[in-house]
Amino acid sequence: MKNPVEIKNLYKAYPRRGAWLWGKAEEKTVLRDVTLQVGAREIVGLVGESGCGKTTLAKVLLGLEKYQSGSVQVQGLELKNLSKAGFKKLRRQVQVVFQDPYSSLDPRQTVRQILCEPWDIHGLHKEKNEREKALHSLMRAVGLDPVYLDRWPHEFSGGQRQRIAIARALALEPQLLVADEPVSALDVSVQAQILNLLKDISRTRALGMLFISHDFAVARFLCDRIAVMYQGQILEVAPTEELLQNPQHPYTEALLSAVPVPDPHMQKARQPVAIKTDNKRAASWCPYAPRCRYYAAAQCNRALPPETKTKEHFCACVLLPFQKEKSRYAV
Template sequence: MTELHATPLVSVNRLCKTYGGEGGLFGSRTVALKAVNNVSFDIAAGETLGLVGESGSGKSTTGRVLLQLEAPTSGDILFRNKNITGLSKTMLKPYRRDMQIIFQDPYASLNPRMTVGEFVAEPLDVHGLAGARSERQDRVASLFKKVGLDPSFMKRYPHEFSGGQRQRVNIARAIALNPAFIVADEPITALDVSIQAQIVNLFQDLQDELGLTYLFIAHDLSMIRYLCHRVAVMLRGRIVEIGPCEAIFENPQHPYTKALLSAIPVPDPDIERNRRPIAFDVNANLPPEEASLRAVGDRHFVLGG
């Protein structure tokens, strides 16, 4: 893994994203949903922070709000110590080069009417970095090689590729502008199990080569353990536990974290047959609104009263 730096590349402070709560049809009011509720964390340069939790916990919303693809309801997002919260599209454009996203569905992320070469080159055109046509082609060919694709594929269309190849195309586009930070929003979930490890290894190789920093959102805890330096566990829009990867997996503190880890399959039929995952009652264990993260170890924090 790459060397970590003490200074955070990304800092999120008391981030909130609320949907609804406003007037609806015929004067009715919708119920406010706190998709992200008072979330704070730092990501050091060169680090991979894993973000885990059940569907609907707020993981993807956190990633989208962090990149300003959706406006936060409140809170601050700092990138290289610059508060980018609420910046206009024009003022955000320079930061777009440094902050990219890779989505879960590799086919839906691609434009079926564009060749994959044109798709990867598009960010270069948008930011005025394309140069001459030959230079543009060389740059795209280099990106294809970097993600393990033959440059001769550049003239093909998305439907001509497998799921793993399509995700490699999306990764090539994400690194086209030499970003510092990438949000990987469940980038392996839609792929075959046999391909997932290849894509995770590609993420790690690119991090080592390019010094990338990741927020890696995933359901697969075994992949999180393999790839990430630290892990944050989300429940109902809040981070309930965050700490170094080994601390979370070897010494989980929050009941929800324990329940998640107990559900990881064991590659032994005899053990798996007799194993019982830990039950978790969210209503009985959810901390009150005023609860805050408290230290339980070295850089290991748990949400409690």
């Protein structure tokens, strides 16, 4: 069966407006050659520093941003040049949960209005009793008491608001949930609750998920696979444990070395990878070359060789990947 989400060689750039009237339109590339799949019931983590294009990828997947080339398919629906009917159809396939639950709920709508909006738009559950029933089951699904339906968003805590946002995303029963850092604005104690909720929901509702995060610990708990993104390019994709235990890309290595260990002795002994930027190093395509500690001019300018990929593990580096395996077999 085809994967619910197939992204192939996606390329997206934002126009940059120059000086008024006479400025030449420039472009800023935000997504470059992105290829990624999300399988049915699979939770894929997308990890990277802020500004690397994670949210843009989410918006492309939601059909809210156009892209220049490549292909994005959700349940076989090609998102390029989407018709109005296609756009509406896509709404019932993909939904989104945002990072900040304080800005993702309209402050002038009650919980009932917020949750009914998707049904109003799509003309679902029109009959009053049926709608009431659906509302109650939706509230219970996210662990909220239906008596809160007529409250306003400001009466809830951050965690509860995020539950409401999740309920809204589930209202149209999508196949795929895009979660854009859904726990990074929450207290650590509440994060666990929301993560458990997301895990439960993805199991019980057979939901695929693109989980955007910058926190490896959170991604490790939830995700089946993790993709590492840097400056609009995906540098490494692997099953969660494989990626954490056996990172292949220099950038993934550097990122993991920056994650603090909750043991002062171990933490002191660890040597984070120093990151120096040398802008004179320009590789033909590797965005990480100026900061890479393994940089080698001759090799980094080569095109990406096919052996950067094993069956499950993809790494966009010409130098390192799978050296350990190679040397292991050589010995």
